[in-house]
Amino acid sequence: MPSLIQLLQSVVDGIANGAILALIAVGLSVIFRLNKFVNVAHVDLATVGAYATLFLVSGFLPVFWLAALAGIAVVALIGYLSHRLVYRRLDGQRSITLIITSIGVAFMLRYLVTFIWGSNQRSFDLPLMRAVRFGDIRISPYDLTIVGIAVAIFVGLFVIMRYTSLGRALRAVADNPSLARVSGLRTEHLLTIIWVAASALAGIGGILLAVKTVITPYLGWAMLLPAFAAMIFGGVGSIGGTFVAAIIIGIVSEFAAMYWLPTYRLAAIFGVIVIVLLLRPQGLFGTKAVAK
Amino acid sequence: MQFTRRDVLKAGAALATFAVASPRNVWAQGSEEIRMGTLCPITKAGSIFGPGMQKAMEYAAADINALGGILGGRKIRLFSEDSQSEPDAAVRAAKKLIEINHVETVLGTWSSGVTMAIAPIVMQGKVVNMNVSGTTDLRDMKKDDWIWPVGGSNISYGNMMGTYAVKQGYKKASFLAFNNPSGLTLGEEFKRVFEKAGGTCEVIVYNPNQPSYRAELTRALASKPEVIALGSYLPDTTILLKEWYVMDQPVKWIGPIWAVSPALIQAVGKEASEGIVSIGAVPNIDSPAYARFQERYEAEMKQKVLANPFAAVAYDMLVTCALAMEASGSSKAEDFRKKIREVSSPPGKKVFGLDEALKAVRAGEKIDYEGIGGNMDFDETGEARPYFASWVAENGELVLKGRVDG
Numbered sequence: 001m002p003s004l005i006q007l008l009q010s011v012v013d014g015i016a017n018g019a020i021l022a023l024i025a026v027g028l029s030v031i032f033r034l035n036k037f038v039n040v041a042h043v044d045l046a047t048v049g050a051y052a053t054l055f056l057v058s059g060f061l062p063v064f065w066l067a068a069l070a071g072i073a074v075v076a077l078i079g080y081l082s083h084r085l086v087y088r089r090l091d092g093q094r095s096i097t098l099i100i101t102s103i104g105v106a107f108m109l110r111y112l113v114t115f116i117w118g119s120n121q122r123s124f125d126l127p128l129m130r131a132v133r134f135g136d137i138r139i140s141p142y143d144l145t146i147v148g149i150a151v152a153i154f155v156g157l158f159v160i161m162r163y164t165s166l167g168r169a170l171r172a173v174a175d176n177p178s179l180a181r182v183s184g185l186r187t188e189h190l191l192t193i194i195w196v197a198a199s200a201l202a203g204i205g206g207i208l209l210a211v212k213t214v215i216t217p218y219l220g221w222a223m224l225l226p227a228f229a230a231m232i233f234g235g236v237g238s239i240g241g242t243f244v245a246a247i248i249i250g251i252v253s254e255f256a257a258m259y260w261l262p263t264y265r266l267a268a269i270f271g272v273i274v275i276v277l278l279l280r281p282q283g284l285f286g287t288k289a290v291a292k
Numbered sequence: 293m294q295f296t297r298r299d300v301l302k303a304g305a306a307l308a309t310f311a312v313a314s315p316r317n318v319w320a321q322g323s324e325e326i327r328m329g330t331l332c333p334i335t336k337a338g339s340i341f342g343p344g345m346q347k348a349m350e351y352a353a354a355d356i357n358a359l360g361g362i363l364g365g366r367k368i369r370l371f372s373e374d375s376q377s378e379p380d381a382a383v384r385a386a387k388k389l390i391e392i393n394h395v396e397t398v399l400g401t402w403s404s405g406v407t408m409a410i411a412p413i414v415m416q417g418k419v420v421n422m423n424v425s426g427t428t429d430l431r432d433m434k435k436d437d438w439i440w441p442v443g444g445s446n447i448s449y450g451n452m453m454g455t456y457a458v459k460q461g462y463k464k465a466s467f468l469a470f471n472n473p474s475g476l477t478l479g480e481e482f483k484r485v486f487e488k489a490g491g492t493c494e495v496i497v498y499n500p501n502q503p504s505y506r507a508e509l510t511r512a513l514a515s516k517p518e519v520i521a522l523g524s525y526l527p528d529t530t531i532l533l534k535e536w537y538v539m540d541q542p543v544k545w546i547g548p549i550w551a552v553s554p555a556l557i558q559a560v561g562k563e564a565s566e567g568i569v570s571i572g573a574v575p576n577i578d579s580p581a582y583a584r585f586q587e588r589y590e591a592e593m594k595q596k597v598l599a600n601p602f603a604a605v606a607y608d609m610l611v612t613c614a615l616a617m618e619a620s621g622s623s624k625a626e627d628f629r630k631k632i633r634e635v636s637s638p639p640g641k642k643v644f645g646l647d648e649a650l651k652a653v654r655a656g657e658k659i660d661y662e663g664i665g666g667n668m669d670f671d672e673t674g675e676a677r678p679y680f681a682s683w684v685a686e687n688g689e690l691v692l693k694g695r696v697d698g
Contacts, residue, residue, distance in 0.1 A: 006510065009510065010507060013504060013506045013507065016504070017503050017504050020503060021503075114335065118335075118339065119335040119336045119337075119339040120339055120340060120555070121526060121527050121530065121555070121559065123530065123559045127561075128534060128537045128538070128560065128561060128563065128564050129538065130537070130538060130540045131538045131539060131540060138538070138539055138540070140535075140538040209503055212503055212504065212531070212534075213503055213504075213527070213530075213531050214527050214530045214531065214559060216527060218501070222501035222502075223503075254506070254507050257498075257507030257508060257511075258507045258510065258511065261497070262496060262497060262498045262499065262507060262508045262511070263471050263497050263498065263499050265499065265502070266499075
């Protein structure tokens with residue numbers, strides 16, 4: 001018989017896993033909303049973020065958080081370049097063309113990482129820490145940090161999108177780029193900002209994931225399916241929806257492993273998603289227009 | 293420029309002549325060099341083993357060539373491909389080795405998925421495969437002397453881990469099994485051995501590539517076991533140990549050498565790894581030929597031989613094939629595969645060195661080649677079981693504790 005403590009522990013662990021997923025998935029979702037394609041290479045940016053940080057922390061920037069910031073900047077730069085040099089030039093092409101192109105970019109990034117750092121697993125040289133106890137609930141200090149960072153970022157995104165002129169402009173571009181352009185908004189400039197921000201968030205997600213796990217060239221790739229699920233589940237383009245969906249996915253995954261079978265995590269996640277989508281095809285917070 | 297029909301016919305005839313002259317029948321019959329292929333996991337999951345295995349086979353080929361070659365002075369030429377530790381890439385590479393390079397062997401495949409994927413290809417292509425894959429499917433399948441597992445099956449590993457746990461006096465265990473044939477077989481065999489000795493064991497199966505294994509770990513610890521055994525790989529074991537350390541619940545750990553390796557100790561640190569036990573194949577340290585191999589391997593690869601359980605046995609793969617070629621008088625896999633068991637398994641005069649073995653075979657003696665990686669004694673299923681040993685992580689290092697006999 002599962003105890004209440006076990007249940008709460010699963011919720012806590014699910015939130016920590018979901019927080020990382022949310023950071024990676026939100027960029028995928030926003031870019032899908034804007035450019036109407038699944039940017040497969042987005043999850044590989046998470047991998048690049050981890051490796052760039054590892055490289056910097058092992059050499060030029062031995063202070064981890066400084067190296068992480070620089071790593072995020074590297075990923076943002078790669079996101080900017082991929083937008084300017086690849087995807088912008090394919091603007092107006094069919095979605096399938098863009099998806100295939102993004103698969104190509106994903107492979108290029110992954111094999112570049114493999115070429116430079118090899119296939120062997122690596123990890124950040126961070127000290128292991130015992131759990132912080134809240135009664136019988138045990139939370140890793142790293143998980144606490146991860147959830148704190150994710151919540152802070154999503155609150156920041158919410159405030160920017162809701163209460164600033166930049167946010168209003170970004171929402172206008174996301175809703176209808178053509179109308180935004182004729183209204184005098186610098187849509188190209190705004191699109192670039194979105195690509196850079198989405199890439200940076202993937203980089204943050206990748207670094208936090210690497211803190212919890214190990215760094216391999218497939219670090220981000222393993223998150224593609226859950227990130228895609230969070231995007232659809234939360235509603236394409238919805239920042240808050242992606243966050244909530246990712247947290248639910250994290251919790252459902254932990255429940256499945258704890259109370260059903262660990263090998264059925266994905267089955268449980270997609271089972272829940274199918275049920276929700278049958279009731280709300282546009283996802284939790286999506287709009288019907290986007291769903292179509 | 294215009295082509296007449298005669299030109300086209302001439303070109304076609306020339307191409308046909310080239311096509312008939314080029315394939316493997318020319319190489320196999322007339323050429324000096326003997327083409328042997330290697331297919332090790334140079335990249336991805338098995339990359340900690342593959343480069344060392346390939347290097348060991350290069351040593352074996354160089355040693356044979358330095359002794360004047362085999363079959364009247366024919367030298368060995370290696371063709372090496374990377375399996376990428378994955379079945380689809382391995383299949384492409386095996387086809388290339390067989391169809392383009394016309395090799396007689398595909399040696400050094402690692403991981404059950406890879407070897408099972410290329411098994412029909414090597415049998416159809418009539419080349420010999422020696423591998424370090426452990427699935428029971430390999431033991432049970434009809435191999436007809438084409439396929440030879442030499443790295444220790446998962447049954448052997450599960451048996452040794454179970455035997456070790458029983459000898460420590462443990463009565464309650466949990467087993468965390470990676471969801472693939474290797475992990476599942478290890479778990480089943482560990483449980484069988486452990487429960488036969490009066491213990492209880494719960495097997496928990498998990499999927500790879502997860503950001504966390506906390507739920508699996510909680511389930512494994514729920515029955516308050518004295519020991520958790522692992523049928524896992526390095527990345528998932530690293531995450532499991534990190535999370536276990538955070539949870540701060542005391543338990544002993546046992547795992548196979550490919551998961552509990554020096555890389556694991558480096559990844560999780562000495563505090564989290566202290567006391568964890570590794571069970572693995574160990575080279576034939578008593579072989580007089582071992583010391584020389586160890587010296588040059590460690591100097592060149594900057595890796596301890598003991599850190600790569602498959603390097604020494606990879607050397608034996610190539611040597612055994614060469615001895616079988618010499619004994620059969622043919623470099624064709626179809627012929628020498630029938631002599632593999634004869635030159636390496638009892639009965640016969642035990643020989644350790646390559647030079648000694650070749651001389652004995654040429655003198656028509658019946659030999660039992662004792663490799664530097666294992667004894668290469670093939671059982672009735674065609675599997676050679678290596679020697680096993682245990683290591684314990686002490687102060688940030690895996691310390692060899694001695695042989696384990698099951």
